Each structure stands twice: as structure tokens, then as C-alpha cells.
Amino acid sequence: xxxxxxxxxxxxxxxxxxxxxxxxxxxxxxxxxxxxxxxxxxxxxxxxxxxxxxxxxxxxxxxxxxxxxxxxxxxxxxxxxxxxxxxxxxxxxxxxxxxxxxxxxxxxxxxxxxxxxxxxxxxxxxxxxxxxxxxxxxxxxxxxxxxxxxxxxxxxxxxxxxxxxxxxxxxxxxxxxxxxxxxxxxxxxxxxxxxxxxxxxxxxxxxxxxxxxxxxxxxxxxxxxxxxxxxxxxxxxxxxxxxxxxxxxxxxxxxxxxxxxxxxxxxxxxxxxxxxxxxxxxxxxxxxxxxxxxxxxxxxxxxxxxxxxxxxxxxxxxxxxxxxxxxxxxxxxxxxxxxxxxxxxxxxxxxxxxxxxxxxxxxxxxxxxxxxxxxxxxxxxxxxxxxxxxxxxxxxxxxxxxxxxxxxxxxxxxxxxxxxxxxxxxxxxxxxxxxxxxxxxxxxxxxxxxxxxxxxxxxxxxxxxxxxxxxxxxxxxxxxxxxxxxxxxxxxxxxxxxxxxxxxxxxxxxxxxxxxxxxxxxxxxxxxxxxxxxxxxxxxxxxxxxxxxxxxxxxxxxxxxxxxxxxxxxxxxxxxxxxxxxxxxxxxxxxxxxxxxxxxxxxxxxxxxxxxxxxxxxxxxxxxxxxxxxxxxxxxxxxxxxxxxxxxxxxxxxxxxxxxxxxxxxxxxxxxxxxxxxxxxxxxxxxxxxxxxxxxxxxxxxxxxxxxxxxxx
RNA sequence: GGGCGAUUAGCUCAGUUGGUAGAGCAGCGCUUUUACACAGCGAAGGUCAGAGGUUCGAAUCCUCUAUUGCCCACCA
Numbered sequence: 001x002x003x004x005x006x007x008x009x010x011x012x013x014x015x016x017x018x019x020x021x022x023x024x025x026x027x028x029x030x031x032x033x034x035x036x037x038x039x040x041x042x043x044x045x046x047x048x049x050x051x052x053x054x055x056x057x058x059x060x061x062x063x064x065x066x067x068x069x070x071x072x073x074x075x076x077x078x079x080x081x082x083x084x085x086x087x088x089x090x091x092x093x094x095x096x097x098x099x100x101x102x103x104x105x106x107x108x109x110x111x112x113x114x115x116x117x118x119x120x121x122x123x124x125x126x127x128x129x130x131x132x133x134x135x136x137x138x139x140x141x142x143x144x145x146x147x148x149x150x151x152x153x154x155x156x157x158x159x160x161x162x163x164x165x166x167x168x169x170x171x172x173x174x175x176x177x178x179x180x181x182x183x184x185x186x187x188x189x190x191x192x193x194x195x196x197x198x199x200x201x202x203x204x205x206x207x208x209x210x211x212x213x214x215x216x217x218x219x220x221x222x223x224x225x226x227x228x229x230x231x232x233x234x235x236x237x238x239x240x241x242x243x244x245x246x247x248x249x250x251x252x253x254x255x256x257x258x259x260x261x262x263x264x265x266x267x268x269x270x271x272x273x274x275x276x277x278x279x280x281x282x283x284x285x286x287x288x289x290x291x292x293x294x295x296x297x298x299x300x301x302x303x304x305x306x307x308x309x310x311x312x313x314x315x316x317x318x319x320x321x322x323x324x325x326x327x328x329x330x331x332x333x334x335x336x337x338x339x340x341x342x343x344x345x346x347x348x349x350x351x352x353x354x355x356x357x358x359x360x361x362x363x364x365x366x367x368x369x370x371x372x373x374x375x376x377x378x379x380x381x382x383x384x385x386x387x388x389x390x391x392x393x394x395x396x397x398x399x400x401x402x403x404x405x406x407x408x409x410x411x412x413x414x415x416x417x418x419x420x421x422x423x424x425x426x427x428x429x430x431x432x433x434x435x436x437x438x439x440x441x442x443x444x445x446x447x448x449x450x451x452x453x454x455x456x457x458x459x460x461x462x463x464x465x466x467x468x469x470x471x472x473x474x475x476x477x478x479x480x481x482x483x484x485x486x487x488x489x490x491x492x493x494x495x496x497x498x499x500x501x502x503x504x505x506x507x508x509x510x511x512x513x514x515x516x517x518x519x520x521x522x523x524x525x526x527x528x529x530x531x532x533x534x535x536x537x538x539x540x541x542x543x544x545x546x547x548x549x550x551x552x553x554x555x556x557x558x559x560x561x562x563x564x565x566x567x568x569x570x571x572x573x574x575x576x577x578x579x580x581x582x583x584x585x586x587x588x589x590x591x592x593x594x595x596x597x598x599x600x601x602x603x604x605x606x607x608x609x610x611x612x613x614x615x616x617x618x619x620x621x622x623x624x625x626x627x628x629x630x631x632x633x634x635x636x637x638x639x640x641x642x643x644x645x646x647x648x649x650x651x652x653x654x655x656x657x658x659x660x661x662x663x664x665x666x667x668x669x670x671x672x673x674x675x676x677x678x679x680x681x682x683x684x685x686x687x688x689x690x691x692x693x694x695x696x697x698x699x700x701x702x703x704x705x706x707x708x709x710x711x712x713x
Numbered sequence: 714g715g716g717c718g719a720u721u722a723g724c725u726c727a728g729u730u731g732g733u734a735g736a737g738c739a740g741c742g743c744u745u746u747u748a749c750a751c752a753g754c755g756a757a758g759g760u761c762a763g764a765g766g767u768u769c770g771a772a773u774c775c776u777c778u779a780u781u782g783c784c785c786a787c788c789a
Contacts, residue, residue, distance in 0.1 A: 011749095011751085012751095181787090199785090199786080206789085219789080220788095220789065221789060222789075223789085234789095268787095269788095269789085270788055270789080272788090273788045273789070274788080274789070277789095278788090278789055279789075280789095281789090285787065285789075286787050287787045287788095287789075288787085288789085289787095290787090347788095348786080350787090361787080403717065403718075404717090406716075406717075407716080407717070407784070407785080410715090410716070410717095410784090410785070411784095411785075414785080414786080494783090494784085495784095525783095562726095562727085562736090562737085563725085563726050563727050563736085563737085564726090565727080567718085568718085568719085568726095569782090569783090570726095571725060571726080573724095573725070573738085575724095575725085575737080575738055575739090576725075576726095576737070576738080578738090578751090579737055579738070580737095581751075582751050582752095583751095584751090585749070585751045585752095586749070586751080586752085588748095588749085589748050589749035589751090589752090590748065590749075591748090592748060592749085593748030593749075594748085596748070597748085627729090628729080631729080633729065635727075636727080636728090636729070639727070639736075642736090642737095643736075650748090650749085651753080651754095654748080655753090658747095658748080
């Protein structure tokens with residue numbers, strides 16, 4: 001006579017079963033698709049968005065792991081060659097600045113005191129430590145990742161991929177070095193891309209004034225200090241007020257510095273703003289730089305990398321911070337009687353995302369990716385911009401929810417060349433060497449004496465943009481490349497759609513002539529119960545590790561999935577997680593009861609008509625959940641299994657059938673139905689709640705059955 | 714300035730193609746030799762933000778309004 005296993009009589013203790021179960025899965029080798037049982041033809045691939053090695057996992061990572069693991073487990077159970085590929089991101093600027101701050105705090109030293117080599121060693125040490133923590137936390141979420149393929153955006157293989165890509169683009173004329181206005185972060189002492197800036201609303205003053213008494217046109221500016229670098233005044237070609245002055249040139253003294261101003265006409269000028277005349281400062285404004293290019297004007301830089309004035313004839317200005325220089329010049333305008341009005345305005349000032357420093361637009365020699373340049377792409381003339389548009393327009397890649405496709409297109413339309421060089425040390429060094437006037441770009445250093453490598457490193461998104469194929473062994477033509485690329489899905493937050501998703505599409509379509517993934521699934525931001533963004537400084541951040549220990553990982557995963565549709569933010573409260581802890585308990589107790597009441601059943605019996613109807617009703621629910629998973633509606637599928645198990649299986653079927661079993665009315669059919677339903681529900685539960693389902697499977701499965709994680713859906 | 718969402722029970726949110734409004738939590742009543750009190754049964758609670766339109770029929774589609782959130786932006 002069989003008996004209910006002793007383990008089951010104790011209450012469910014998530015904390016004690018999770019670690020051994022994960023170890024069992026890992027040892028089985030099934031995380032690696034090469035080892036999966038049965039014949040598997042079709043691949044299903046997700047590459048994990050690599051977490052930054054700057055710290056520990058937060059709830060945003062938990063939601064990403066929950067969604068992706070649910071999909072991976074479902075696909076694995078469906079018989080796909082299911083590959084979920086893990087990795088971490090070196091996150092160049094972010095990581096270097098974390099370590100720099102730490103060193104400054106602990107030792108009072110800057111990176112320049114320490115030196116490039118030593119600094120890099122220290123950052124690597126930190127990154128390694130951080131990676132260890134992150135990987136352990138990832139495992140504890142139950143993530144069924146193929147650890148044998150673990151990658152890092154800055155390891156040797158990825159470095160080869162980066163060098164190869166750089167060279168290929170350089171040879172195609174798509175990477176160039178040029179003098180341009182870039183976003184200079186005076187605090188971080190580096191350039192950053194447009195996407196790494198954050199507009200910050202500030203109060204400012206719009207000053208309207210003339211350069212001198214004899215100059216005929218008044219201009220408006222919120223930054224009068226830059227006006228010592230002016231070379232022109234631009235007006236709209238149709239502006240009748242200024243027509244007579246166009247083409248004339250005026251030389252005068254401005255705040256003790258000689259300036260020469262040419263009056264020009266350009267359509268970029270808005271007639272109705274301010275006086276309708278724009279003082280052109282090519283060196284300190286991107287729009288002015290473009291005007292300078294169009295009109296062949298000179299350019300004078302008056303602000304340096306430390307956001308201080310320099311090189312001016314008026315010695316009093318030199319060395320002044322821009323804000324001090326502003327006051328100085330406004331005061332000078334007042335005394336001279338040149339200032340006609342001051343108006344309070346709110347303006348959006350670009351700041352650096354990482355350091356918070358106010359961006360100083362400066363002309364600098366940097367490396368760029370040319371997104372508008374026509375080139376020969378597998379026999380066709382196109383641009384990188386077009387490739388990015390086509391991938392989504394053709395629906396080869398679709399974005400879920402689809403409203404983000406508009407956001408994506410809008411971003412591409414306004415795209416400018418991507419500045420990829422950074423003046424930091426941590427990252428992929430630019431594979432370019434110089435010797436006098438000679439320039440060599442290659443995957444390896446050139447032979448011969450006297451070559452010096454470019455000091456700069458690459459934007460971190462340059463390497464993560466290649467993630468779908470650099471992780472599969474590119475540039476080598478590996479087997480993995482053939483089987484697993486293009487990947488099936490990328491699942492991430494909408495905040496990095498430009499940084500990452502768009503760049504992956506760029507690199508993959510460019511280098512492979514292949515989309516990187518068929519679907520983009522965007523999850524929402526996790527907020528606290530009051531709807532506030534979770535952050536360390538607010539102190540409202542929930543630690544997934546703690547929640548997982550307290551309520552069980554399955555409960556946390558369910559709380560993150562149920563009701564959280566794609567693209568919508570999720571308000572997470574402990575109450576919600578608690579509700580799924582109660583559900584775990586319910587599953588545990590119901591399973592024990594079913595096992596207890598069916599121990600005397602030797603073999604399945606035929607079902608009565610009534611039981612067949614109940615079983616068929618379950619099959620409908622099952623099909624419904626399958627369709628939800630197929631269509632990435634995890635928020636609905638998870639809720640349906642919860643609802644069926646509790647409301648239908650426990651409250652109705654078990655209640656009626658336990659009476660039938662006790663009273664011996666069609667007992668064998670009742671027992672068979674309970675067992676059948678329990679078994680099949682564990683299968684459906686598994687992707688969502690892998691731990692408790694796998695644990696219970698031990699007692700429900702037949703001897704011939706394998707682990708639940710590879711049981712057919 | 715442009716774009717995209719949200720508004721459904723006290724709170725947090727679902728509601729897949731239009732067909733009598735759903736869940737969790739909180740609260741109310743009853744139930745304890747019951748698989749589970751980490752539970753069960755029952756009751757209560759909503760003009761689906763407002764107005765107009767399309768339709769036999771609208772939370773769902775269209776228009777406008779209000780409130781609110783997010784993204785983008787080189788009006789100096």
C-alpha cells in the first residue's frame with residue numbers, strides 16, 4: 001500500500017526546497033539546449049539583457065527574469081531547442097564612475113592619481129565581485145539560463161567582435177573621425193551621446209541686448225557669456241526688419257574682447273522668437289555650428305573642458321566659470337546701457353545622466369557612426385537609418401505593445417550621427433593607431449615602430465548592441481550562429497529602447513543582413529505601492545532577494561506577472577506577494593489531499609460522463625492559457641491558472657469528489673480525475689511557479705517520467 | 714512645443730475580436746473533531762472620469778473636455 005510521503009505532511013517551506021531544486025536542474029544539464037531530451041528541431045532563443053556590473057539586482061531585474069524564465073520554461077516544455085543565454089554588461093561610464101567615487105571617498109584619490117593601468121585593475125576587481133553577486137541572485141530567482149554560454153560584454157571574445165565590427169564599419173566609411181559639437185560633460189570629463197543626456201528644467205533669464213551702441217540689431221540670449229565667441233548674427237531670409245543689413249560686417253569690442261559680426265540670412269532662425277535675430281556662437285551651440293558650416297564662417301572657442309572661460313583678450317574673464325562670466329558680462333551690458341530687457345524663462349538644460357553635470361556643447365575631434373550615409377549593403381545602396389526603419393516597418397521585428405513602434409520611428413527620424421568615443425578608461429579601446437599623419441584601423445596593432453593607439457574607449461552600447469550575435473560566437477561562423485540567430489525575443493524595459501533595442505537592430509541588420517530578434521517585449525517599470533519609482537535614495541526599493549526569502553520565489557514571480565500587461569507600470573506591494581504565498585500553500589495542501597485520497601488507486605479508471613465533462617472544461621482552460629503564452633499575454637495566463645486551481649479545482653471539484661470518494665460513488669473515476677487534473681495543472685503551473693511545481697512533481701510523476709521542467713506541455 | 718498612455722468596487726489592478734461588469738487586499742456575517750483558519754460558505758460594494766456620436770447592443774469603436782503620468786525636443 002502506497003503512502004503519502006512524509007515530506008508532504010509538513011507545511012510548504014519555500015526557502016528549504018528552492019536551492020536544492022535549482023541545483024538539481026543545473027546538474028541535469030537541461031538548461032543547455034544541446035542536452036535536452038527528444039528530437040528538437042526548432043530553436044527558441046532569448047539573450048538575457050545583461051545586467052550592469054555596478055551593483056546588485058533590483059525588482060526591475062526580477063520582473064525581467066520572471067517573464068523570460070516563464071517563456072523559456074514554456075518553450076522548453078513544448079519541445080523547442082530552448083536557449084536562454086546569460087551575461088553581464090561592463091557598463092563603461094557607470095562602472096568607472098562608481099569605482100572612482102568609491103576610491104575618492106576612501107582614499108581621496110582621483111583616477112589620474114592612480115593611473116590608467118592600476119585604475120583598470122581596480123575596476124576589474126570590482127566588476128568581478130559585482131558579477132558574482134548578480135549571478136547568484138539570478139540563480140535564486142529560478143532562472144533556467146544556460147550557464148555554459150555565459151558572456152561578458154568586455155571579455156576577449158566580445159572584444160574581438162567589437163574590433164571586427166569597428167574595422168568593418170570603418171572600411172565601409174560608416175565610422176569616421178570628425179570635429180563636431182559634442183555633449184561634453186565637464187564633471188565626468190568625457191563626451192556622451194545624445195541619449196545619455198537628461199533635460200532638466202531650470203529657471204533662467206533671457207537677456208536682450210546689443211553687442212555695441214553702433215550695432216543695428218539686438219539679440220536675445222540666456223548665455224551672454226558665450227557671446228564673446230560670436231561670429232555672426234543670423235536672421236530669417238524673409239524678415240523685412242533686417243533685410244538691409246544682411247551681408248554687412250561689423251567689428252567692435254564686446255566686454256573687452258574684439259569681435260567681428262557678419263549679418264547672414266538662414267531659415268533655421270525663428271522670426272518670432274526674441275528679436276528674431278540669433279547671435280551665432282559656432283563653438284558652443286550645435287545649431288550655430290551647423291549655421292557656420294553652411295555659411296563658411298570662422299569659429300572661436302571661448303569655454304574649455306572645465307566649463308571655464310579661456311584665451312580671451314580681457315584677462316578678467318579668463319579662468320572664470322561660465323556662471324561667473326555671465327554675471328560679469330550682464331553687469332558690463334548694464335553699465336554700457338546695452339541691455340534692453342531681462343525676462344524670466346524656464347528652460348530645459350541638458351545634463352549628464354550619470355554625473356548630473358551641465359552639458360557644455362564643445363567642438364571636439366571624436367569618432368562617430370554615420371547613420372545617414374549611403375553605402376553598399378549586400379549589393380544594395382542604403383543607410384543605417386533605413387536598415388533600422390525597415391526591420392520594424394516590414395514587421396520582421398514587432399514591438400509589443402505596438403504603440404512603441406511609433407516611439408521607435410520617431411527616434412530614428414530625429415537621429416543624428418552617434419558619437420561613440422569616450423574619454424574614459426574602462427571599456428573597449430578604439431582599434432585605431434596613429435603614427436604622425438598615418439592612421440591605421442585594424443583588429444590588431446600594426447607592425448613597426450612608433451604607432452600609438454587611440455586613448456579613447458567606446459560607448460558601452462557599441463558592445464551591447466552586438467549582444468544577440470557576439471554571444472553566439474560572431475565573427476566566427478559558429479554552429480550556434482546558424483541555429484540560434486535571429487533570436488526569438490528580446491525582453492526589456494522601455495527606457496532602453498533607443499540605447500539598446502535600436503542599436504541591436506542597427507548592428508545585426510548591418511553586419512548579418514538579418515534582424516536580431518522577431519519580437520521585442522517591453523515590460524513596465526516597477527513602482528512601489530504608492531506608485532513612486534523605486535530608488536535607493538527614497539528608501540522604498542524592495543529587495544527581490546529578501547522578498548524571495550520571505551514569501552518564496554514562486555510567490556514573488558507570480559506577483560510580478562499577474563495583471564502586469566506589457567508596457568504598463570506595475571505597482572508592487574508586499575500584500576500582493578503575500579497573496580501568492582497563500583496560493584503556494586493552497587497548491588501544497590490540495591496536492592497532499594489528492595495524493596492521500598488516491599493512494600489506493602492502482603491504475604487509472606475510465607471517467608464517468610460527468611467527470612469527462614469536468615476534464616474537458618479543464619482542457620479548454622489549458623488551451624486558453626497556452627494561447628496566452630503563445631501571444632505573450634503572461635499577465636492573463638498566470639491569472640487563469642491561479643483562478644482555475646483555486647476556484648474550480650479546489651473549491652468545486654475536490655469538494656464534490658471527496659464526498660464521492662468517501663461514499664464510494666464512482667470512486668475510481670473520481671480518483672482518476674483528481675490525479676489527472678493535479679498532474680496536468682502542475683505542468684501548466686511550472687513556467688510560472690517552477691519550484692513548488694517541480695517539488696510536487698516528485699510525488700505525482702510516474703517512474704518513467706523525467707523532471708517536470710522537460711515534461712511535455 | 715510635439716507624441717504616447719491612464720482614468721473601472723474603499724485600495725491595487727484585470728477585462729484578448731463590441732454581447733448581462735471581474736480578481737486580490739481591506740471590511741461584514743456565519744463555519745473549527747473539515748486537505749488547507751495561510752481555510753470554506755455567504756452577503757455587500759461600481760451611471761466603467763464627464764459630454765456627445767456610431768450600433769439592435771459600448772468599459773471596449775469615434776469626437777471633444779477634465780484630471781493625471783510618461784517619452785521626445787539645439788526657440789537662441
